[in-house]
Amino acid sequence: MIGRVTSQQIYQSSQQRISTAKVRLSQLQDESSSGSRITKPSDDPTAAAAALQVRAQQRATAQYGTNIADGLGWLATVDASLTSSENALRQAVDLTVQGANGATLSPASREALATQLDGLKADLLGQANTKYLGRTVFAGNSDSGAAFDGTTYAYSGASGSTVDRRVSATETVPVSADGAAAYGTGSSSVFATIDSISAALRSGDQAAVTNGLTALQTATTRLSAEHAVVGAHYARLQQAKTENGNTSTALETQRSGIEDADAAQVLIDLKSQELTYQTALAVTAQSLQQTLMNYLR
Numbered sequence: 001m002i003g004r005v006t007s008q009q010i011y012q013s014s015q016q017r018i019s020t021a022k023v024r025l026s027q028l029q030d031e032s033s034s035g036s037r038i039t040k041p042s043d044d045p046t047a048a049a050a051a052l053q054v055r056a057q058q059r060a061t062a063q064y065g066t067n068i069a070d071g072l073g074w075l076a077t078v079d080a081s082l083t084s085s086e087n088a089l090r091q092a093v094d095l096t097v098q099g100a101n102g103a104t105l106s107p108a109s110r111e112a113l114a115t116q117l118d119g120l121k122a123d124l125l126g127q128a129n130t131k132y133l134g135r136t137v138f139a140g141n142s143d144s145g146a147a148f149d150g151t152t153y154a155y156s157g158a159s160g161s162t163v164d165r166r167v168s169a170t171e172t173v174p175v176s177a178d179g180a181a182a183y184g185t186g187s188s189s190v191f192a193t194i195d196s197i198s199a200a201l202r203s204g205d206q207a208a209v210t211n212g213l214t215a216l217q218t219a220t221t222r223l224s225a226e227h228a229v230v231g232a233h234y235a236r237l238q239q240a241k242t243e244n245g246n247t248s249t250a251l252e253t254q255r256s257g258i259e260d261a262d263a264a265q266v267l268i269d270l271k272s273q274e275l276t277y278q279t280a281l282a283v284t285a286q287s288l289q290q291t292l293m294n295y296l297r
Contacts, residue, residue, distance in 0.1 A: 047258050054255045061251060064167055065244050068237055071165035074175035075234040077132040082182065082227040085127045088120045089220045092194055095120075096213045099201045107204075114198040121194040125150060128183050128191075135163070138179030147179040153192050155185040167240040174233055182226040183219075190219040 041048040099105070099113045129146045130137050138147040139157030147157045159181075162174035183190050193215045200208035 051255060051258045054251055054258065058248070058251045058255065060169070061244060061248050065241075065248065067165040068167050068241050068244055071167070071173060071175040071237050072234070072241070074132050074137060074163065074165075075230060075237060077130060078137045078175075078177045078230050079227070079234060081127045081130040081137065082177070082223065082230060085124055085182075086220070086223055086227065088123050088127070089190065089216065089223060092117055092120045092197075093213070093216050093220060096197050096209060096216055099197065099209045100206065100213055110201040110204065114201040117194050117198045117201070121191050121198075124183070124194070125153075125191055128179055138177050138182065140176055140178060148183065148185075148189070148191070153186055153189040155180045155189075159185075165237075167237065167244070171240075173236050173240065175237070177226060177230050182223050184222070190216070190223070193219060 095113050095116055099110065105113075125148060128138055128148050136142070136144060136147045136157065140159065140161035141163050142156065142158040142161070144156040148155060157179050159178065162178075163176035164172040165175050166172045184192075186192065193212055197209055197212035197216065200206075200212060
């Protein structure tokens with residue numbers, strides 16, 4: 001037996017179809033205007049959860065990128081200071097070699113050499129106390145204002161400690177340098193060595209000048225060794241920067257694939273849905289013509 005279909009049933013069914021078409025049209029319009037296919041979690045709960053996870057990874061990657069940039073700034077400052085220090089030490093060695101031939105030098109010449117050495121020592125001390133963003137780069141994780149005292153050459157940093165920057169979830173890279181390892185400390189520092197050579201030149205003590213030359217050459221080797229360590233850390237940060245950029249690009253591609261709407265497909269779907277909606281309206285209007293009886297009920 002076929003049931004009787006009433007006008008009310010037809011009306012309700014038509015209204016439901018129109019409402020469904022209108023909701024879908026509204027969704028497509030939102031996607032078209034926002035460029036995103038997920039405007040709220042209920043649109044696609046699974047995709048929304050995946051998108052949240054990817055965005056969390058993006059935030060972490062962005063922070064690692066900031067850490068890397070800061071670390072490169074630290075190490076660039078350290079590298080420049082060590083380069084200048086090595087140049088100063090090479091000049092000091094050359095001057096000391098000249099002073100070692102003191103038998104042919106006049107007192108005025110020895111004084112001139114000693115004065116130049118004093119100037120180089122002051123330059124070295126300035127480099128050893130170099131700062132980056134208010135932090136002394138050769139003092140380790142110490143917050144002291146200077147790594148070396150200008151009179152006794154005592155090291156005020158935390159020897160053996162480092163300032164680190166996290167470059168990934170599993171890796172940190174040191175961005176400071178050990179001033180004690182690079183320049184020595186106190187009476188065994190390169191500064192004290194130069195002072196002793198200057199004093200020996202002024203007094204004419206050739207044996208002390210020769211001994212000072214050996215100590216200065218040892219200090220040069222020590223400084224170069226620390227520079228090599230810093231260079232290795234700088235190279236690692238440069239590599240981490242490249243890896244971080246690649247990760248950032250991959251995550252953005254992943255996020256886009258989850259969240260972003262396909263503009264061409266959305267436009268096609270939108271035009272199709274507009275036609276569907278307009279057709280539903282037209283068909284409903286045609287099939288549910290109002291009569292006088294509708295108003296008399």
